[in-house]
Amino acid sequence: MGEHAFGQPLTRLEDDALLRGAGRFSDDRRLPNEARAVVLRSPHAHARIASLDATAAMRLPGVLAVLTGEDIAVDGPGPVISEINLPSFPKVRPPPGPVRKPEQPVLAQGRVRFVGEPVAMIVAETEDAARDAAEAIEIDYDVLPAVVDMSKAVSGDTAIWPEAPDNVAFEWHGGDPEATKAAFAKAAHVSRLTVVNNRISGAAVETRIALGVYDGRYTLTTGTQMPHGIKATLARMLKVEPGQVRVISEDVGGSFGLKNSLYVEHALVLWAAKRLGRPVRWVSDRAEAFSSDYAARDNLTTVELAMDADGRFLGLRVDTLAALGAYISPKGLTSPVNNSPAYAGVYRTPAIHVRVRGIFTNTVSTDVYRGAGRPEALYALERTVDAAARETGRDPIALRKLNLIQPSDLPLATPLGLNYDSGHFEQVLDRALAEARHKSYPARRDDSAVRGKLRGFGFAHLCERVAGGWSEGAELRIENGKATVYAGTMANGQGHHTFYAHLVAIKLGLKLEEIGFVQGDTDKIADGHGTGGSASLVLGGSALHGAIEEVIRKAKPQAAERLEAAEVDVEFDDGSFVVAGTDRRLPFSDLVKDLKVSGYHHFKPTNHTYPNGCHVAEVEIDPETGEIAIQRYLVVHDFGVILNPLLLKGQIDGGIAQGLGQALMERIVYGKDGQLLTGSLMDYQLPRAADFPPIDFVSCPTPAPSNPWGVKGCGEAGCAAAPPAVVNAVIDALQPYGVRHLDMPLTPEKVWRAMQGAR
């Protein structure tokens, strides 16, 4: 064996620079003669722009340009367009109707539809000059009624778009409505639960930044997950060939989906840069982030679960209202529908029917956020299963066990079109209960009671589908005595450099410091999908596998020559070329300085991977205040083969922190008039390290059969499983008060109030 292997806890190659302040974020790239842009945003949720006068602003010192919706017709970019079509899963009846996709102009034209909508971009010599000018722009708004509540929006009293009088952008069905109806007709019991999946913010530490340059070609520097996707969209908006646009992304300070899609500011800085012949920088402040970053989640879902007299699941019916915002963001149609197959969960539910309606509201658009629909589905499903168990007097564990998919069922085609290929769900559940010391739980509950606290035990069991929706490319170049990986993925904090180098080191026996890494420059990387959906190691890593194989194949003739053997007799084994049947070996590392070869592979998976796991939460409630303290959080998970347990744990911990944040703390609140009430971190609660106990993790792997490394992807499991696990635990603790359900976030007052109501 070489120095490096799977399962090795390598520390991150990225950290030295980041910890020393030598990271390269978008705001670290400074160009000569830069101008600074500020975006003036709508203070109203819905209004007609009666008049806009920028003459006074233009006269202020240092002001270079004021761009408004009226200027678009002259030489401005095209609108932002929803890039996604609704998927057609098997047995979709009725087929999806047309989607009403209103276009969003890069600056408002005559009307604003949410607080924070860009109305003008001011470019000046300094930020202060641009802000002074923004304040000097005179705008008369005729305020219109606004609608922010989805249930009210569908009544159609206030239409945001004439083409959608009921504010419904689309209605989509998945699964088999007739079979589901037939299943419900046979049911001995139907459980019904309506849950809110609260609107939250990605709240990346690094706010969004765009630096535009025009020198005959457009160059945008911005933190994103998908440089190539942004490039393609920009080329269309700017009406140029894709070759005329370059997108550069270096270090990214968190994204979680919010920096996945294109934003109007990307196009605005390039437009301004071309007009002025100068680089133009725009940097979002925190308040702007809350009002203009694409928001996350925001669903209202009713689930019905039909069971027979023994508790076997017969059918599942789901009806979701999904808030899209006033406009449909580029990937805004993804989360509400694309991950609906997650409603199969780990259960043998034979018939499922999902109905989703996408709803316009006077709010900023929603878009993909860590998990992109899977966490929403899992939350609704696992809350309903818990409620069903309580309603029918069953133990939530026993009810799940009765319905779990067994290894003997695999491969299994689920009612929503997935092909589960691996996993041992019951083993995972049993292990989780054992590790969580479930048997001795009553003693802990009694101990809490002695201290005047309420204790609860809850869990959630998930099976995700990962990395099957697209393909990814990777190149490995050996030149100048060095190996360099060119990745189509784009890291935003996960540690991609570390895992790509690790894989090369394992296969080729090279030292980590000899392995370079390039990502995030569309001029240097020919094609790439980008990062999302827990897929980078699965898809990018597998593409690299093919690239390494090609490099070995191409290096073989030179190796054979050095080994003075015929090429047919030379094999590659554990980092060395060997002459078959002899002890003559040539380590690949010895050959590197003389090599100039490259391998490229584009990996297209034949199936998704199915990471699955069980998350257990134990909580204690202070009945006097309603405060929740998490006493224990344990994860038993099948992530397939584990490459680097440290990177994995980082993904698990971060995901769970975000999930617990959503469950207990985070929410974007708009007032009835559409004003944003959570416009800063003084009002939007983010989780803090001290809020949670250490998170315990046990690996219970089965290798993924659909990729060469056997890996399954780990980025989103935590934020999917943590909300139902912890909410189930809190509801368990509140059983003495007869509480059936509480909607996230479970703030102290909400918990306290539920206890008062029950008294």
Next chain:
Amino acid sequence: MYSFEYQKAGSVADAAKAATGEAKLVAGGMTLIPTLKLRLAQPSKLVDLGGLKDLVGIKAEGGGVTIGAMTTHAAVASSAEVKKAIPALAALAAGIGDPAVRNRGTIGGSVANNDPAADYPAACVALGATIVTSKRKITADDFFKGLFETALEEGEVITAISFPAPEKAAYMKFRNPASRYALVGVFVAKTKGGVRVAVTGAGEGGVFRKKSFEEALGKSFAGSALDGVKVDAKGLNSDIHASADYRAHLIKVMAKRAVDAAK
């Protein structure tokens, strides 16, 4: 940030003279500087008290403590004199904001600003402190006048705050989960003159005394003495973080905990 003139005060008299019209005094700047950065204030001039060494320091006097206006929260929290005379005051200072705020923010700045969710006003009122200014001495009961309003006149600068030592005291704070300011903070002090209870964070008009609690605790200084006392939600704040009802409930919970923890 809008532009402004900057003046470093050489003496209290100098500062008092400069602090007129649209000029603003800046002590630790933990509230004012973020406000300026967000363009929410446009002072003509900032008069910086940072150089006035006379205003820094803690003196034990007559069983109590006198704290210079420019003394940081961190200094109060770690002061042996404060810990000895009024441990509840040291604990309160240790719980303000975060380490950066505690190392820059000052007691004079906090009291002069009178943020309705700040901690120090509750201590001043419950302990019966005296606010010493460049012109006079003002009792805490007379000093705090409502949201961000105080008895300070134009050109009047706080120089120190004197706290008499109580027999027993404690401060209990239920934090706003987002901002970590007091959603409800209750300072309870058993003094020679009787029990005083001050509530911060909850009232529409800023810090206030809870007379019904003082009466009940005057008869029996134990948390259970408050069991039968009703807290009216009238006059309490209601926002996305907590309704007036919940604040009313928390006032009692925090008061009981403070009484039981008082030392």
